[in-house]
Amino acid sequence: MDGIGNRPGWAWIFIIEGLATITASLFSYWVIQDFPDTAKFLTEEERSSPHCSFFPADSQALHKGVFVIRRLQADMQFSASGEKFKMSYVYQSLRDWKTWGIVSGGGTILTCTFWSWRVDVDVDAYFVNPSALFGIGLVAYIILIASKNAALSYFAVYLAVSAIYPIIPNSVAWVASNVEGTYKRSVTLGIAIGFGNINGAVTANIYRVSPFRLGHGIVLAYITIGFISTIIFGTFLQRENARRERGERDEIIEGIDNKHADAKNGSYESVQAARIEKGDEWSGFRYTI
Numbered sequence: 001m002d003g004i005g006n007r008p009g010w011a012w013i014f015i016i017e018g019l020a021t022i023t024a025s026l027f028s029y030w031v032i033q034d035f036p037d038t039a040k041f042l043t044e045e046e047r048s049s050p051h052c053s054f055f056p057a058d059s060q061a062l063h064k065g066v067f068v069i070r071r072l073q074a075d076m077q078f079s080a081s082g083e084k085f086k087m088s089y090v091y092q093s094l095r096d097w098k099t100w101g102i103v104s105g106g107g108t109i110l111t112c113t114f115w116s117w118r119v120d121v122d123v124d125a126y127f128v129n130p131s132a133l134f135g136i137g138l139v140a141y142i143i144l145i146a147s148k149n150a151a152l153s154y155f156a157v158y159l160a161v162s163a164i165y166p167i168i169p170n171s172v173a174w175v176a177s178n179v180e181g182t183y184k185r186s187v188t189l190g191i192a193i194g195f196g197n198i199n200g201a202v203t204a205n206i207y208r209v210s211p212f213r214l215g216h217g218i219v220l221a222y223i224t225i226g227f228i229s230t231i232i233f234g235t236f237l238q239r240e241n242a243r244r245e246r247g248e249r250d251e252i253i254e255g256i257d258n259k260h261a262d263a264k265n266g267s268y269e270s271v272q273a274a275r276i277e278k279g280d281e282w283s284g285f286r287y288t289i
Contacts, residue, residue, distance in 0.1 A: 034182075133167065
């Protein structure tokens with residue numbers, strides 16, 4: 001197809017792949033399920049889970065639908081059992097400083113590097129240290145910039161891949177676990193992944209002439225920004241968790257006497273109502289650091 005439409009063959013590869021993705025996305029509305037209790041591929045027993053936050057560990061209700069909901073709610077995703085769409089959830093994401101990386105208090109703007117380069121996973125005592133991954137990436141790209149030996153450069157490429165590739169799934173998982181509310185999470189993930197994909201367009205324009213030191217240098221700068229951003233972002237989340245532990249974010253809940261409750265944090269008829277309305281801004285929500 002080289003030359004068709006005055007486009008090179010490699011361009012048509014991207015066009016065809018893009019069209020295939022767009023075509024497949026047209027069916028996503030019917031294929032992708034919203035919640036376990038409405039998933040058509042589950043049996044009636046599996047998806048007939050009650051909208052409840054807790055079940056006994058030995059309960060017979062531990063079929064697939066209920067188990068998925070229980071597991072998600074244990075990870076602070078209380079909306080897992082179902083949530084009705086409200087535009088306010090979209091606005092919550094757009095106004096959230098964590099989405100845009102605007103650090104309150106310091107006035108520092110670090111754009112979306114917070115979300116895009118965050119590599120922090122803590123699942124059943126398994127922890128991927130972001131400093132370690134960024135450190136490996138920094139070493140790899142310094143070698144690529146300085147190396148004049150093909151074998152050493154080849155080693156650095158594998159070293160760089162071992163640091164960069166885990167960032168994508170870890171970042172998505174970290175964002176999903178720290179944003180509560182199904183629709184708010186969808187908007188935030190869309191923004192984070194969208195800005196992340198823009199980097200593909202950047203990469204295509206910075207790697208021009210061998211030995212590609214310009215491209216390596218720019219990527220090295222990205223890694224450095226990510227390393228610094230991760231430390232700052234983690235510090236602010238830790239500080240927010242501390243505020244919640246001290247009761248500074250406590251809401252007024254009807255029927256509950258709480259000396260820390262403050263009207264500025266909102267008034268709700270029940271704890272469940274506060275969870276649903278506030279999402280990860282609820283005083284009982286804790287961020288994964």
